[in-house]
Amino acid sequence: MGVQQRPLAGTWPLGAQATGAGLQLEIAGLTLGYGRRTILREVSLAPLAGGHITALLGPNGAGKSTLLRGLAGLLPARGSVKLNGQEMIGRSLEARARHITYMPQSLPQGVALTVMEALVGALKASPPGAGGMAVSGRQAAEQALALLEQLGIAHLALVGLDRLSGGQRQMAGLAQALVRKPEVLLLDEPTSALDLRYQLQVMRLVQQLTREKGLVTVVVLHDLGLAARFADHIVVLGEGTLRAEGEPERTLTPGLLAEVYGVSGRVERCSLGHLQVMADAPLAG
Numbered sequence: 001m002g003v004q005q006r007p008l009a010g011t012w013p014l015g016a017q018a019t020g021a022g023l024q025l026e027i028a029g030l031t032l033g034y035g036r037r038t039i040l041r042e043v044s045l046a047p048l049a050g051g052h053i054t055a056l057l058g059p060n061g062a063g064k065s066t067l068l069r070g071l072a073g074l075l076p077a078r079g080s081v082k083l084n085g086q087e088m089i090g091r092s093l094e095a096r097a098r099h100i101t102y103m104p105q106s107l108p109q110g111v112a113l114t115v116m117e118a119l120v121g122a123l124k125a126s127p128p129g130a131g132g133m134a135v136s137g138r139q140a141a142e143q144a145l146a147l148l149e150q151l152g153i154a155h156l157a158l159v160g161l162d163r164l165s166g167g168q169r170q171m172a173g174l175a176q177a178l179v180r181k182p183e184v185l186l187l188d189e190p191t192s193a194l195d196l197r198y199q200l201q202v203m204r205l206v207q208q209l210t211r212e213k214g215l216v217t218v219v220v221l222h223d224l225g226l227a228a229r230f231a232d233h234i235v236v237l238g239e240g241t242l243r244a245e246g247e248p249e250r251t252l253t254p255g256l257l258a259e260v261y262g263v264s265g266r267v268e269r270c271s272l273g274h275l276q277v278m279a280d281a282p283l284a285g
């Protein structure tokens, strides 16, 4: 893919101070769907704390993306989503975007912009209070370039979005999410197109930013090994409801693999002490 990541400097790419210290996102009785079809019903989670990564897991169609879209304000919702005690449901998209950024599974196709143009656009479109407040075009370009350098993809700045590989597109999508300097970072399968090296690099970067800036980070993952390794908290969805949540070691069990994913499997520590999740066989029926 040609991506090289440099160590992050101690400062947020946009030069601002950390904003997320002490943040808390509370989700209670959240019901989400499309039109008349309810997908998630009455989902309540333990409070999600700033500085922690929550991995959102579950089989295909479980409602993981739907939950992220709901948190981002892209779907009508019932229930409560409070950020530091302030209700988000019912607030405008613009008001939510001051606090929350959402990286979808894939960037839209057919956008005739370079990586840099897309980032500058995202930054300038950020509402007051978010990362891009009242920046000049030049400042926006400088901030966007600084972020690309931190991500190790500055060499892609002038490349058209439609000319990027799948993995490069994911990195560009991550940059678009980060440039807004979020307090709540929602990432939908940010590593699905990345090779092994970049999977680790992206997750390490997300972990580092989450810790340094005190972000509330929620990441949809299908790779349970990555979830076990990088998440502080696991949330498992299935059949429209919350099936389990808690610390990785307590939550990712052979029983959960059987009940939620329909496979027999093992959860073991490797010689380096990392939790490994191995699916052995699909269960009958």
Ligand SMILES: Nc1ncnc2c1ncn2[C@@H]1O[C@H](COP(=O)(O)OP(=O)(O)OP(=O)(O)O)[C@@H](O)[C@H]1O
Residues within 6 Å of the ligand: 034, 039, 058, 059, 060, 061, 062, 063, 064, 065, 066, 067
């Ligand atoms: N735009 C939409 N309109 C109507 N139904 C939708 C829409 N998007 C998703 N759904 C339905 O909502 C349910 C949950 O989908 P969702 O994408 O949230 O699942 P997921 O857990 O993210 O799945 P995957 O792991 O396959 O990405 C599915 O039954 C899907 O068909």
